[in-house]
Amino acid sequence: MLATGPLFRFLTRSLRLVAQALGVVLLLFLVLESGIAGDPAERALGDRPSLRRLGELRVELGEYERFEASALEVRLSGNPGRVSLVPEENNLRIVGIDGKTLAIWSTESITLAEVPDAWATLSLYDNQRLDARLLNPALGRLPADGLVAALRGTRLVVDSRRAAQAPWAQARPSWQRFLHQTGKLLRFDFGRGLDGQAIGPALRERGLRSLAVAFPAWLLSTVCALSLAILATPRPNSRLDRHLGSAAAGVIAISGVSWVLLLRGWFAADLAWFPVTAWDPPSLHALALPVLIWAFLGTWPDFQVFRTALGEAARQPHTQAARARGLDESTVWRRHVVQSAAATLVAYMVLALPFLVMGSLILEQVFVVPGLGAYLAEAARTADAAILRAITFLLALFYLLSQCLGDWITGRLDPRFHAEELR
Amino acid sequence: MISIAALVLLAAPQSVAPLAEPSRTEPANNTARFALTTAPQSFDPLHADVTANQVLQRQIYEGLVEYAPGGPDAPVQGLLAESWENSADGLRWTFRLRTDARFHDPAKEALWPGGERTVIAQDVVQSWLRMADTRQGPRGYWAMEGLFEGMDAFRNASSGNHAQAAWEHVREQGIAGLRAIDTHTVELRLTRADPWFLNRLASPYFVVYPIEAVDRSGKDFLNQPVGSGPYHLTEWTPGSGAELERVPNWRGQTLPNGREAATIDSLRFRFVAEGSTRTLLFEQGEIDRLPPLQDSFARLLPKGELAPELAERGVNLHVVDTPDLSMLCFNMLDDAIGDLPGDSEGNRQRRILRQAIALAFPYERWHRVIRNEVWGMPARSFLPPALAEAARVEPCTYRRNDLESARAKLAEAGFPNGNGAPQLQLELGGTDPINAAIGEMFREAMEEIGLTALVVPNTWPELSTKMRNGEAQIFLRAWTLDWADPVNLLETFHSANLAPGINRCNYLVPAFDRDLDALRRQPTELRGPLLARAIARLNEDLPAVPIDHRKGYLLVQPWLLGVEVHPFDPFPCKYYALGHR
Incomplete structure (x- = not known):
């Protein structure tokens, strides 16, 4: 039957996978929208922001459909004073010098041409009035809520000593931007970053560079960790086991950055066995040191996981029963311990795969590898939403794919999982 | 030079490694190697607001004028401009371009036969107007805002419904404040006199490039620069680094000391984010200049003086009063x-x-x-x-x-x-x-x-x-x-x-x-x-x-010659020369 057939399972699993990846993207969208990472437009402008430049850049980033830098001239007449126009939902809050709200002005169903009359009736401090003048009559029919949209993230200060110019913008609704961005992500069209560079090719090239360091390092650390665990586990609390356990604790206790700097200083600076950078130009010799350091740092946490998994398998009743049947220790290990721990170990290893593409942020910075880790660090620094979105989407997708792969392998290796699935 | 609003605060943590012995491996070719402290992103002059972009673009593009070699007090001198006149009221400037300046296109399928074309006055007009075109996302318009007659009007038009028509019009005709009088004369009309106008023109926002290179590459112009400077781009990884080679038949320039400019065959720039890596590269002789930052300052420059080991090796120290x-x-x-x-x-x-x-x-x-x-x-x-x-x-x-x-x-x-x-x-x-x-x-x-x-x-x-x-x-x-x-x-x-x-x-x-x-x-x-x-x-x-x-402190290897730091032109590689390493 289709409802239980492999095709159905594949389809539901694929849909779940895409939905989960999109969920991650939605979460990231909400986080970036909240402004927690800073305003990308303002970040891109650095120290020379202005209302006009912020607006123009938001058009470029797809946040605004249209922007007019000078829609209204605003003056505070009457007694000397100062008010701030603060944007809120569909309202402009008018705040006085002392921080008190003097008025909340709703922009609903009002055009720019009607603003001067509407503001003239606002009740501010005694004998003070907000005078507005339409600077370009052609803009008169535009809705006044564009005044609120154009001040997003900032405010307009109107001081009686100087007229201010209020901008106007037509914002693209959040849901529209989310759908637009999601549609592009599903087509694997990642667009361009704040620096104007295409993101797709950068991800491909940088991902491969990260893999060039990460994959051999992962392979090496996995082999080392597994070998050490197989050596230590059969003799719990032996001198070897204790020494390996202490070594693992010692390595893990010291921060990765310190290890990287220490080992780099030793092997590349003092002994000069390796070049200081790994990608200038890339060569086996140049890549060897970051690979070895990564493998060294990756071995110990893996060793502890593997040792625990093997230890648990060694204590299983069927293992004890095999020993009681008089099987020799190597057979017990081969047939019972390793085989029964294999599913856990493989699932653990497979789940590490997607993160390999990301490279190591620290190693890539220290050894000047222009990989994805360095790319992500720079994107986070500049709050480049497009790059962060693309990387998060791909990472979520890879992670979910590897989860599926892990499940599949586990099912094949461990009959208990398979039986579970059949039921 | 970029203006910064954040007060960058310096700390001096303990050093992580002792001074390393200089490497015995010396590059065989005539290549200068530099480490950048920020990521280079674009060769488009519209993005010259990023320091690393400025450094790379400075080697490829030229403006009408530049800072002369000779340290902080060096004056502005002609670059693409051979001569200029300024009206008595300071509002009209006429620049006469040199006739031997040529753009060189390193692409296999070059824009012009032989890959070269003479720089003409129209290029100045089109390059600068492009900085006003909001559709292009320029980041340096503040440098010319409100300065040239008609420029702000074009900027406003460039964001409206008739932006393309406005651009087509001005790219041929110019605007009142920026016009080509003939093939080698540009006339500028300013809205106000500006006593520092030439210094402004020496900033990286006023460089000149052929607009057909922009037409050809579109959004990828930021990766395919074409300029008239002494170097062109041969290898480029955005966000990471670039390799530039000397243009074989660049017109040449004789420096005041009689030496020829741009004698270094190639320049290699790499973005090295980590301070200790930059220091190590400098100590091993792998890069030719280093602005020492907090991670290594106390070790390399105790009390602001060169460490004896560095002095012994002939490393030069330049101290710059940052403006x-x-x-x-x-x-x-x-x-x-x-x-x-x-x-x-x-x-x-x-x-x-x-x-x-x-x-x-x-x-x-x-x-x-x-x-x-x-x-x-x-x-x-x-x-x-x-x-x-x-x-x-x-x-x-x-x-x-x-x-x-x-x-x-x-x-x-x-x-x-x-x-x-x-x-x-x-x-x-x-x-x-x-x-x-x-x-x-x-x-x-x-x-x-x-x-x-x-x-x-x-x-x-x-x-x-x-x-x-x-x-x-x-x-x-x-x-x-x-x-x-x-x-x-x-x-x-x-x-x-x-x-x-x-x-x-x-x-x-x-x-x-x-x-x-x-x-x-x-x-x-x-x-x-x-x-x-x-x-x-x-x-x-x-x-x-x-x-x-x-x-600002700058350490320079003994073999990198001709380094005189100008606060507004910090990386003029064409003035440098390489001695024996």
Whole structure:
């Protein structure tokens, strides 16, 4: 039957996978929208922001459909004073010098041409009035809520000593931007970053560079960790086991950055066995040191996981029963311990795969590898939403794919999982 | 040069490795190698606001003028322009282009037969107008805003419905303020005289390139630059590094010392984010110059002097007075310490309070702890000493640590021993130990005169948002000048630049604005009284207190010759030469 057939399972699993990846993207969208990472437009402008430049850049980033830098001239007449126009939902809050709200002005169903009359009736401090003048009559029919949209993230200060110019913008609704961005992500069209560079090719090239360091390092650390665990586990609390356990604790206790700097200083600076950078130009010799350091740092946490998994398998009743049947220790290990721990170990290893593409942020910075880790660090620094979105989407997708792969392998290796699935 | 608003604070942690022996491996070819401290992203001159982009673009593109070799005081000299004339009123400039300047296109399928074309006046017009075209996302228009007749009108048109038609029109015809008179003459009409116009033109926003290269590459022009400079791009990884090679038949240039320019065959730039890696590369002779930062400063330059090991190796040290100002800023919108229209008595009281805070600020402790006694030069006035006018303006009298006077000022403001004074709030732009030290130092200093100060740690984006919205009461800020014009700094106090613009103190004094507007138009020799008045007003009103000017240090390998650091042209590789490594 289709409802239980492999095709159905594949389809539901694929849909779940895409939905989960999109969920991650939605979460990231909400986080970036909240402004927690800073305003990308303002970040891109650095120290020379202005209302006009912020607006123009938001058009470029797809946040605004249209922007007019000078829609209204605003003056505070009457007694000397100062008010701030603060944007809120569909309202402009008018705040006085002392921080008190003097008025909340709703922009609903009002055009720019009607603003001067509407503001003239606002009740501010005694004998003070907000005078507005339409600077370009052609803009008169535009809705006044564009005044609120154009001040997003900032405010307009109107001081009686100087007229201010209020901008106007037509914002693209959040849901529209989310759908637009999601549609592009599903087509694997990642667009361009704040620096104007295409993101797709950068991800491909940088991902491969990260893999060039990460994959051999992962392979090496996995082999080392597994070998050490197989050596230590059969003799719990032996001198070897204790020494390996202490070594693992010692390595893990010291921060990765310190290890990287220490080992780099030793092997590349003092002994000069390796070049200081790994990608200038890339060569086996140049890549060897970051690979070895990564493998060294990756071995110990893996060793502890593997040792625990093997230890648990060694204590299983069927293992004890095999020993009681008089099987020799190597057979017990081969047939019972390793085989029964294999599913856990493989699932653990497979789940590490997607993160390999990301490279190591620290190693890539220290050894000047222009990989994805360095790319992500720079994107986070500049709050480049497009790059962060693309990387998060791909990472979520890879992670979910590897989860599926892990499940599949586990099912094949461990009959208990398979039986579970059949039921 | 890029202006920065964040006060970059330096720390000097322990070094991680001893001085390494120089490497025995020396490159066989004539290649200079440099490490960049920020990521290069684009070769499009519209993105010249990023320091690393400027450094790379400087080697490929040329403008009408450039800074001559010869260190900080070097004047502006012709580059693409052979000669120029300026009308008596300073409003009309006529530049005559040299006839031997040629663009070189390194692409396999070059734009022109032989890959070269002569630079003509129309290129100047089209390149500069492109900076005004909002559709292109230019980041440097501020350098020409309001300066050329008709430029702002074109900028407005470029964002409307007829943008393409407006562009087609101006790219052929130019605008009133920017026109090609003939193939080698450009006429510029300015809306106001600008005594520092040539210095402005020497900035990286006014370079010239063939518009057909933009037409060919479209959005990828940022990866496929075509310029008339001595180098062209041969290898490029955006965000990481680039390799440039000398153009074989570049027209050549003889330097004042008789040496030829651009004798180095190739230049290799790599972005090295990690400070200790840069230091190690320099120590091993793998890069040719190094601005030592906090991670290695104490080891390479103890007390600001070359370490004996480096001196022995013949490494040269260049110390540059950065043309900048670090300030303690007050938000003039704030009702506790600011300036409120119509409240003259309250304003007087708050001005005196600001003066008391300035008198209590621990400048010496700042210099010792934050600048390590070598990374900054105590400020005398608002103007960096690198500016000729700096010596001629009055010093800021409140920039001194004088607790007695501070207490007297507090009493004068009606807050004897701080009684009744509002609580101060210092907003920090980081949560690192150095920022924490600044906060502690400020809080203790204010306590000494009886003021209570709350220190608020922020991430940089948080502080940025607070400054943009006029919500930060007191904060620290640095401004680096783009060219040696005091107005470039004073703009940060003009009311036209109120938040979210560069006037983050929200200083709004019409009389100051008028002085600054007049100052912009005055010939340099007549600016003295106006400049003195504007500075005197800042000294008295104290929207900010000048703290210090940063010092830049540069280590140069003995084999890299011809390095003379100009604060506004920090990386002119064509003036360099390579000796024996």
